[in-house]
Amino acid sequence: MCLTINLTLLRLWYCFKLFNLVIVSVAWSFQIWKKLLSFLTIFIQGKEEVADRKRLELSAGSCSDHIMLVNAFRRWEEVRVNYAMEDEFCWEYFMSKSTLKMIDNMKGQFCELLHDIGFIQSRSCKDEAANRNSDNHALIKAALCAGLYPNIAKVLPSPGFNKHTGRPKKPKIVAVPHGRVELHLKSVNAQETNFPSKWLLYHTKIKSSSVFLHDTSAIGPYPLLFFGGEISLLSDEGHETICIDKDIRFHAPFQTANLVKDLRKELDKLLESKIEKPGATEWSSSSTEGRIMKAITDLLSTRGGEEDDRDEETPPAERKKDQHYRHDRYQNWRN
Structure with a gap:
């Protein structure tokens, strides 16, 4: 991933006011890319079953390794001011203090770089103005989708139960478009049997x-619509169906796709203007960019997950009425 692309993505994440938390995941990905870290280095080997439970605890039911990392880093930042508490925390959660510090240093380097070229106003990644949506997990995963697409896999449920454990069978995972894959054993999703979405975002294969x-990370279709590839429309057995790069499909009204296309164009123009003339994003409802960002943020926050994938179970007439209602809610940005 070249530096130019990363700067554009960092600008996007700053616009969405997720800067500190998404930067953590970016730094983590770069460390993997540079082979300085592997997934196991942050969680020290030994007592693996206990460590697995601690990872699940940190993931907070998000079905996301990225959110798990963000939560782990946030907890560490809270206790690091006290050496005894920091050591206790790292011991309890099987963390490497040196690895966390490396990620923190890299995060600081990103902030310095972006401040020096005028993309952000403060040298601190914790600047309140840049982190107003830092608790919005759906939006964090959507922002990561912008950086990791097209690394997408589909979750295919496996009916029945495992005869040895009595638990529901784990679903099959198919990387788009490459075929059957497995989840790494240390992923918080490795033993998951009930994903909230049909789609997974991944860092590497x-x-x-x-x-x-x-x-x-489990991810809903709306982040894929916003930050994925080319959108096309077709009819599948009478259902209006949206396709992304031909391989990713889901049922939704065509007007939803058209709404997203319009918002994507507006977001692209906004990012171009911010690159040409760096400055803070205006979130006021009286400004055009504020209305655009609020419409996108609301859509990704309320539709960024899971219920979209279950729309197929809703009666068609009821589903269509509900979807038209949702569509109308996000038209205010035009006014």
């Missing part, structure tokens, strides 16, 4: 005994 996905 590595082949060993099988092809494993590393660092995954």
Whole structure:
């Protein structure tokens, strides 16, 4: 991933007011890319079952390794001012203090770079103005989608129960468009049987005994619509169907796709203007860019997950009425 692309993405994440938390995930990804870290270095090996439970605890039911990392880093930042508490926290959660500090240093370097070229107003990644949406997990995952697409896999439910454990069978995971894969054993999603969405975002794919996905997050279709590839429309057995790069499909009214296309164009123009003339995003409802950002943020926050994938279970007439209502809610940005 070249530096130019990363600067554009960082500008996007700053616009969405997620800067500190998404920067953590970016720094983490770069460390993997540079082979300075692997997934196991942050969680020290030994007592693996306990460590697995601690990772799940930190993921807070998000079905996301990225959110798990963000939560871990945030907890560490809270206790690091006290050496004893910091050591206790790292011991309890099987963390490497040196690795966390490396990520923190890299995060600081990103902030310095972006401040020096005028993309952000403060040298601090914790600047309140840049982090107003830092608790919005759906929006964080959507922002990560902008950086990781097209690394997408589909979740295919497996009916029935495992005869040895009595638990529901784990779903099959298919990388788009490459085929069957497995989730890395240390992922918080490795043993998940009930994903909230049909889609997974992943950082990298590595082949060993099988092809494993590393660092995954369940993600709904709306982030894919906003930050994925080319959108096309078709009819599938009478259902209005949206396709992204031909391989990703879901049922939704065509007007939803047209709304997203319009908002994507407006977001592209906004990013171009911010690159040409760096400055803070105006979030006031009286400004055009404020209305655009609020419409996108609201859409990704309320539709960024899971219920979209279950729309197929809703009676068509009821689903269509509900979807038209949702569409109308996000038209205010035009006014």
